[in-house]
Amino acid sequence: ETGVTQSPTHLIKTRGQQVTLRCSSQSGHNTVSWYQQALGQGPQFIFQYYREEENGRGNFPPRFSGLQFPNYSSELNVNALELDDSALYLCASSSVDRGIETQYFGPGTRLLVL
Amino acid sequence: AQSVTQLGSHVSVSEGALVLLRCNYSSSVPPYLFWYVQYPNQGLQLLLKYTSAATLVKGINGFEAEFKKSETSFHLTKPSAHMSDAAEYFCAVSPNSGGSNYKLTFGKGTLLTVNP
Numbered sequence: 001e002t003g004v005t006q007s008p009t010h011l012i013k014t015r016g017q018q019v020t021l022r023c024s025s026q027s028g029h030n031t032v033s034w035y036q037q038a039l040g041q042g043p044q045f046i047f048q049y050y051r052e053e054e055n056g057r058g059n060f061p062p063r064f065s066g067l068q069f070p071n072y073s074s075e076l077n078v079n080a081l082e083l084d085d086s087a088l089y090l091c092a093s094s095s096v097d098r099g100i101e102t103q104y105f106g107p108g109t110r111l112l113v114l
Numbered sequence: 115a116q117s118v119t120q121l122g123s124h125v126s127v128s129e130g131a132l133v134l135l136r137c138n139y140s141s142s143v144p145p146y147l148f149w150y151v152q153y154p155n156q157g158l159q160l161l162l163k164y165t166s167a168a169t170l171v172k173g174i175n176g177f178e179a180e181f182k183k184s185e186t187s188f189h190l191t192k193p194s195a196h197m198s199d200a201a202e203y204f205c206a207v208s209p210n211s212g213g214s215n216y217k218l219t220f221g222k223g224t225l226l227t228v229n230p
Contacts, residue, residue, distance in 0.1 A: 002157075004157075035218075042118075042204050042222050043158070043218070043220050045217045045218060045219070090157055090158065092218075100146060100165045101208070102148075102160065102163060103160075104160065105158040105159070105160075108157045
């Protein structure tokens with residue numbers, strides 16, 4: 001167990017709707033990252049938050065946004081859902097040991113857009 | 115830009131046989147390297163990581179990987195496969211920049227099946 005939890009486990013939305021996915025990181029982990037994993041693919045980096053500010057972003061449009069809260073929880077918001085947004089969304093919280101960051105993943109939220 | 119190539123999208127071995135999953139990376143400087151395992155309908159679990167301390171890295175569940183700079187490789191091995199090893203395996207790389215090395219770049223994964 002990584003100590004990272006995500007909710008909900010599964011979600012069905014229709015095209016054009018908005019969705020909020022939630023993640024609870026390990027206590028003491030100030031960094032959270034979000035990834036999108038399409039079926040049959042490796043995870044793709046969406047963005048990372050450090051101490052409640054965006055710390056880096058992958059090649060995703062602005063309709064993908066996030067929030068991080070002081071209690072080690074975070075959200076991924078996706079507006080104007082498209083069919084291609086159907087995927088497993090993973091969050092990962094990070095620990096840093098001797099300057100090296102290691103990411104620990106939650107179980108994911110599987111989103112289906114119809 | 116960094117990238118990872120996993121050779122073989124599907125590897126099938128017999129129980130008790132050697133497991134070899136291949137990973138090659140592309141990076142201007144030796145990066146940090148990771149292997150993750152994903153069981154069906156689950157998230158990713160860290161198997162092991164290379165952070166330049168030692169080229170042979172031992173992980174959980176009997177897995178190990180060897181960093182070879184000359185070959186830009188980080189292949190994952192296990193001497194004897196067990197049925198419970200059946201899963202998808204991902205190799206990932208992150209920058210060794212000395213600062214925030216946040217972005218993990220993943221390969222496309224290798225599905226390991228273990229035959230009785």
